[in-house]
Amino acid sequence: MTATKGATEIKGLRDIRSMRSSGRCPILRLQSSAYLTLYMLRAEKERLDKEAAALKRRRQAIERRLEEIQAQMQRLERSVRAEGPKESSTRTGPERTWRTFSLRY
Amino acid sequence: MIEELTTVIKPGPVPDFVETAFVKDLTERALGYIRAGFPVHFRGASGTGKTTLALHVASRLGRQVILIHGDEQYTSTDLVGGEYGYHLRKVVDRFVSRVLKVEENMIRRWVDNRLTVACKYGFTLVYDEFTRSRPEANNILLSILQERVLDLPVGRGGEESYLRVHPDFTALFTSNPEEYAGVHRTQDALRDRMVTMDLDHFDEETEIAITQAKSGLARKEAERIVKVVRAVRASDVCEFGPTIRGAIMIARSLAVLNGHAKGSEDLFRQVCEDIVVSETNRVGTRGNRAKVRELVRTFVRQYSQGDAR
Incomplete structure (x- = not known):
């Protein structure tokens, strides 16, 4: 079954510039509204600065975790190699217990 | 699986x-x-x-x-x-009370x-x-x-x-x-x-040793039984030659019946006749049976000469 994607999950959708983000407005601008525009741009700048800082922190956390995973993988691979290759249980027949049936001849 | x-x-x-x-x-x-x-x-x-x-x-x-x-x-x-039956696995998930999730899985069992x-x-x-x-x-x-x-x-x-x-x-x-x-x-x-x-059939020494070991009779008696059986086998009168199994059957039957493999004992002759006839005849026609019985009697007499009565 295919899940329906929300509008926000579609890749690249956020890159389309909207009327607001492109700075255009259908209403005729008056001189006095420049203060309002300035306020709105400042608010958006603050929001985006915060978002960029959060992404930077997340990126650092991901890089730290990747380093940990890499170190752990190397350690495990070394120990697996030291133990020698394990034979597949179904191919070569490991030691296992059998029920024995004595037969006297 | x-x-x-x-x-x-x-x-x-x-x-x-x-x-x-x-x-x-x-x-x-x-x-x-x-x-x-x-x-x-x-x-x-x-x-x-x-x-x-x-x-x-x-x-x-x-x-x-x-x-x-x-x-x-x-x-x-x-x-x-080969494939003998199968394994059926069914999972009913009601973790969220309003959602019923059922998963069925069937694997053939080899x-x-x-x-x-x-x-x-x-x-x-x-x-x-x-x-x-x-x-x-x-x-x-x-x-x-x-x-x-x-x-x-x-x-x-x-x-x-x-x-x-x-x-x-x-x-x-x-x-x-x-x-x-x-x-x-x-x-x-x-x-x-x-x-x-x-x-081929075992050598005489092996047949005697086996008959003695399987019956617990004395060596001399086991020897006598084996000699009778081997003589019947070598006679070429029978459809099938009696085997070591025949010798063991005679010896064990005598041991159970408290008999001895001696010419003086009728039991020895009777047991030999019964077992050798049954071993050597596929169909069991009257003529064949009589011939083998006579042969057994002859060999029992022959190999029991000199027995103490």
């Missing part, structure tokens, strides 16, 4: 097992052929000790033994394995049969009376004995369809060329891959 049988045979000699020089020689030769990498086939008439010898050789090899008895109804599936298990784990296969199985059922043995590879059905539990035969795997076969009922001829290709050792 693969399952397999888990019971194997551990053969061992009975306390009174007789190993004379004759038996030792046969055993050592068979072990030599096996060490050289060839399967051994013991061929001989009924009562020549084929199965016992095969089990003895298998016991000397010291590996677990898988025993198969040839049968007309056998197919490759009976030897290799079970490896005796031959596959023997090849996989390097056991000793004793295939008794293998000519009772139809030749096409035994075809699977050709690649096992020559290329050391076992062909398996593709759908074997998702596993590979070729199994490399374990280096310790050994096969011992027995067959009776004189049997007429329910047997097939051996394929040339199969016969060519094994060393066939033709077994």
